[in-house]
Amino acid sequence: MQEKAKTSTDFPGYSVWLVAAIALAVKLALYPFSQQVDADAVSRILTSEAWAADPHWIVTGVWAPFHYYLNGLVIMLFQSRDAAPVLVNILLSALTLFPLYYFTRREFSHNGAVAVTFFFAISPVVFRYSFLVMAETPALFFIALTMNQLSLALRNLKWKDFVLAGFFLTLASGFRYEAWLLIALFGLLILIHGRRKQALVFGLAASVFPLTWMIQNYLATGDAMYSISANSRWTLDVMGTNKQVDFEAMLRRIWFFPFSWLIAFGPPLAWIVARQMIRMPGRENFNRHEARWMLPFAIFLLVMIYNSVSGKLLLHQRFSMTPVLLSIPFAAPWFSVLNRSKIRKMFLFGLITIALSMLYTIGGVKPLPRLKDQRIVQFSRNLIPALSPDDLLVVDFAGWENTFYLGLQSGKGRDQLILLEGCSPEAIPQQRIREMIEDRRHIVFLINNGSSLSGLMPELTPSGADTLLQDPDIRLTLIRPDI
DSSP states (O other), X not given: OHHHHHHOBOOOTTHHHHHHHHHHHXXXXXXGGOOOOOHHHHHHHHHHHHHHHSOOOOOOOSSXXXXXXXXXXXXXXXXXXXXXXXXXXXXXXXXXXXXXXXXXXXXXXHHHHHHHHHHHHHOHHHHHHTSSOOSXXXXXXXXXXXXXXXXXXXXXOOHHHHHHHHHHHHHHHTTOTHHHHHHHHHHHHHHHTTOHHHHHHHHHHXXXXXXXXXXXXXXXXXXXXXXXXXXXXXXXXXXXXXXXXXXXXXXXXXXXXXXXXXXXXXXXXXXXXXXXXHHGGGOTTOOHHHHTTHHHHHHHHHHHHHHHHHTOSOOOGXXXXXXXXXXXXXXXXXXXXXXXXXXXXXXXXXXXXXXXXHHOOSSSXXXXXXOSOTHHHHHHHTHHHHSOXXXXXXXXXXXXXXXXXXXXHTTOOGGGEEEOOSSSGGGSOHHHHHHHHHTTXXXXXEEETTSHHHHHHHHHOTTOEEEEEEETTTTEEEEEEOO
16 A cells, blocks of 8 residues: 555545636637537527527427527526527536536546546537537536436435436436437446336436427427437438438448547547457456446447438537547546556647647537638628618528528527528528518628529519628628619
């Protein structure tokens, strides 16, 4: 014991608080430089703002509703759609470190838990999406709470802990549908521990939202799984993911999420986690309780790869965040016994992870989300003064991030915005635009020069139009039709 004391050290007990505080401070400092570059994030902000103006119980929809409730309440409380939802997201990302720490400490060790929270806090993908108003960050918070509560429940076997774990997971399932799969996987984990009654209680508590949502969907649309099927139709039919899929595209579908998982960790930590998982069954101090937590991660990742190969799951980096959360605790054993060398390696591995994220050419991995073309930001600053409060703005498709960013920065609400979702003529709601022009509505077009919409403008506005704002370098022109 004396020899160990000389060669090893321990992190202070307050380390998780220090990691969370530093992570929060860094993100708050970087927040002014972040931008909402994801079209889905903008859509969620606009829908949440509309909900804030008219609070109601959402009966059906493509996306799960809890994210609208959360952001709608935040917007209603702080009267800000730009800053408030992002700051709440950042706060939740920092709070997620606490249940992750306590779960990992209980299942592995204190030192390993501190290292795990450090790596999770700096993971480029996790870090990036704390700035984007997406449902992943709040969902991860409740999944982490579920893991911690379920770990406690499996050790002390108190009914209230199984119920509370199920409650946290049903909240997560109201943000992201992948949490529905975790209901089955965590339920299976409880069954493997030989606790059938507890698995039933957990499953019932966790299924409150999914069952309610399916009943509402059925009553509203006749399809209990409307949200899932509508998502699939969008991916397969609108996005056309299975059109012209060659051998190279199929290979990319297979390796995309494992590679995203590696990017989120960085190669050194990914190697440690993979090696710990592989070697765990052969260790002298093999612990079945620890090893069983590998099951949710392994099955979840396989399901993701299957859906990716089938074309039902888009290749977005953010979808790898749940596998990261499920697997990162398995880095803990390597850091359980610490010395100066391992502490230096921990910071070196973190530096490598961050540095590599800056070099990858694959999209969606840089820690700070910013538009690829910063000229759009300057154009957006000139957009609001050129618009009047009564204007309805039609934003031409100029790429997903540019189109939706400009829509958000226009200051217009969802009822005053038409954002084109594609460059094809079919993406233009011609009938709706014609009706608005005929009704002499105050309508303004932000045209991407050379687009399908620009080709239709002579027909839509035969009397001509006034140019309000123009930037030839980025091919954008703001015009008001003469009516």
